[in-house]
Amino acid sequence: xxxxxxKTYWAIAEGYIPPDDTDRPPEFVSHETACLLNxxxxxxxxxxxxxxxxxxxxxPYHLTVPARRTKHVRFNDLRDPEPVPRGTEYASxxxxxxxxxxxxxxxxxxxxxxxxLSTIAYAG
Amino acid sequence: xxxxxxKTYWAIAEGYIPPDDTDRPPEFVSHETACLLNxxxxxxxxxxxxxxxxxxxxxPYHLTVPARRTKHVRFNDLRDPEPVPRGTEYASxxxxxxxxxxxxxxxxxxxxxxxxLSTIAYAG
Amino acid sequence: xxxxxxKTYWAIAEGYIPPDDTDRPPEFVSHETACLLNxxxxxxxxxxxxxxxxxxxxxPYHLTVPARRTKHVRFNDLRDPEPVPRGTEYASxxxxxxxxxxxxxxxxxxxxxxxxLSTIAYAG
Amino acid sequence: xxxxxxKTYWAIAEGYIPPDDTDRPPEFVSHETACLLNxxxxxxxxxxxxxxxxxxxxxPYHLTVPARRTKHVRFNDLRDPEPVPRGTEYASxxxxxxxxxxxxxxxxxxxxxxxxLSTIAYAG
Numbered sequence: 001x002x003x004x005x006x007k008t009y010w011a012i013a014e015g016y017i018p019p020d021d022t023d024r025p026p027e028f029v030s031h032e033t034a035c036l037l038n039x040x041x042x043x044x045x046x047x048x049x050x051x052x053x054x055x056x057x058x059x060p061y062h063l064t065v066p067a068r069r070t071k072h073v074r075f076n077d078l079r080d081p082e083p084v085p086r087g088t089e090y091a092s093x094x095x096x097x098x099x100x101x102x103x104x105x106x107x108x109x110x111x112x113x114x115x116x117l118s119t120i121a122y123a124g
Numbered sequence: 125x126x127x128x129x130x131k132t133y134w135a136i137a138e139g140y141i142p143p144d145d146t147d148r149p150p151e152f153v154s155h156e157t158a159c160l161l162n163x164x165x166x167x168x169x170x171x172x173x174x175x176x177x178x179x180x181x182x183x184p185y186h187l188t189v190p191a192r193r194t195k196h197v198r199f200n201d202l203r204d205p206e207p208v209p210r211g212t213e214y215a216s217x218x219x220x221x222x223x224x225x226x227x228x229x230x231x232x233x234x235x236x237x238x239x240x241l242s243t244i245a246y247a248g
Numbered sequence: 249x250x251x252x253x254x255k256t257y258w259a260i261a262e263g264y265i266p267p268d269d270t271d272r273p274p275e276f277v278s279h280e281t282a283c284l285l286n287x288x289x290x291x292x293x294x295x296x297x298x299x300x301x302x303x304x305x306x307x308p309y310h311l312t313v314p315a316r317r318t319k320h321v322r323f324n325d326l327r328d329p330e331p332v333p334r335g336t337e338y339a340s341x342x343x344x345x346x347x348x349x350x351x352x353x354x355x356x357x358x359x360x361x362x363x364x365l366s367t368i369a370y371a372g
Numbered sequence: 373x374x375x376x377x378x379k380t381y382w383a384i385a386e387g388y389i390p391p392d393d394t395d396r397p398p399e400f401v402s403h404e405t406a407c408l409l410n411x412x413x414x415x416x417x418x419x420x421x422x423x424x425x426x427x428x429x430x431x432p433y434h435l436t437v438p439a440r441r442t443k444h445v446r447f448n449d450l451r452d453p454e455p456v457p458r459g460t461e462y463a464s465x466x467x468x469x470x471x472x473x474x475x476x477x478x479x480x481x482x483x484x485x486x487x488x489l490s491t492i493a494y495a496g
Contacts, residue, residue, distance in 0.1 A: 101137040122492050361484055
């Protein structure tokens with residue numbers, strides 16, 4: 001059941017957290033997610049690096065995904081070394097010491113209803 | 125026409141069934157789907173395993189996809205060994221004894237209108 | 249400029265044309281599309297085969313994509329050997345004699361607003 | 373941090389800029405984007421070529437993505453050699469002299485609410 005699947009280096013070229021009111025239930029605040037799946041029997045040490053259009057990359061952000069677990073990382077929640085600016089175009093790479101699978105999603109709630117997008121990330 | 129295409133091991137890192145009223149037509153209840161395509165001339169024995177953020181994997185869920193058929197599996201309908209909890213982040217792997225193709229979709233109907241996402245799964 | 253890119257065999261595991269009123273502008277009628285890109289200097293002979301959950305595959309549907317052209321094929325418009333049923337789960341394979349690129353999209357307009365999904369198809 | 377990831381030749385088979393009023397905030401005007409990520413230490417020279425259903429390809433459009441930067445290219449903004457027509461089906465290839473990652477997105481705002489789609493592009 002813990003047969004490892006995935007790669008150790010991934011990229012998400014699209015990135016944009018819509019700036020909106022945070023005065024709503026948390027699940028309806030616009031957000032972007034990197035869903036990480038670690039099917040291996042080892043904890044995964046993960047490093048996320050953010051790329052921007054007009055300044056040097058920021059990071060790495062350090063995360064762990066325990067063995068045989070998934071972690072849905074909200075870019076909105078990244079804090080160290082700095083928060084992800086809203087309304088700003090960015091991109092990201094995700095490096096892991098064990099194979100993982102990465103999928104990118106966004107929920108946009110700036111209008112009355114929500115819009116969703118998702119794609120498997122690019123495995124390097 | 126039955127030239128087999130695909131792989132035998134797939135992963136979907138994103139997973140979330142929005143919790144909503146089920147008091148609506150079934151096609152508009154929020155749901156997640158793993159669309160499986162078996163173009164081969166053999167029945168595919170498929171095993172789905174679910175991964176969570178805070179507990180051990182659950183499964184396998186056993187399914188068959190007949191030769192030259194597609195099966196659009198609603199995660200909402202999985203029952204054995206246990207139902208998929210709503211409003212909970214999960215991920216999944218799909219293992220098959222013959223090559224299949226897997227695509228992931230979600231319909232979210234928590235608001236007035238619906239939102240959709242879809243992506244080809246990751247082939248291991 | 250006509251450097252060929254792509255593969256000759258593709259699969260789309262998700263397929264569903266929402267059944268809705270056709271009493272609206274054609275671009276807002278719910279539809280599914282297979283977008284085909286032929287960057288080569290040769291016309292592409294394309295064969296689409298449809299797979300269902302409960303009966304034998306249907307097809308092939310024959311199409312051509314001229315050299316250095318794209319064709320966005322609406323599944324709604326396929327007629328020969330038979331139309332694609334609405335409100336029915338299906339899947340498809342796309343075979344071509346020259347390399348092409350295939351992307352799958354759906355526009356769902358059953359509610360007031362529209363929902364979109366898209367993914368690169370699976371290249372065999 | 374600048375470990376290069378990606379490929380030098382990409383394709384996006386889907387392309388359509390919905391024709392709508394431009395009398396709204398720019399971020400809500402319907403648009404299509406090719407998000408380019410250049411993690412290398414060299415500036416990327418990028419050439420985009422557009423393909424249509426009924427005429428010869430147009431391009432190349434010349435862009436640069438600086439080292440360790442992302443650029444989210446709006447097809448709406450391409451001007452030279454000619455603007456991208458609205459309400460017209462097209463496709464595109466993206467060639468770069470250094471490896472990059474490409475993701476395709478659309479925001480459709482023709483109705484009251486917005487719809488989104490996104491997918492990793494096809495790497496040749």
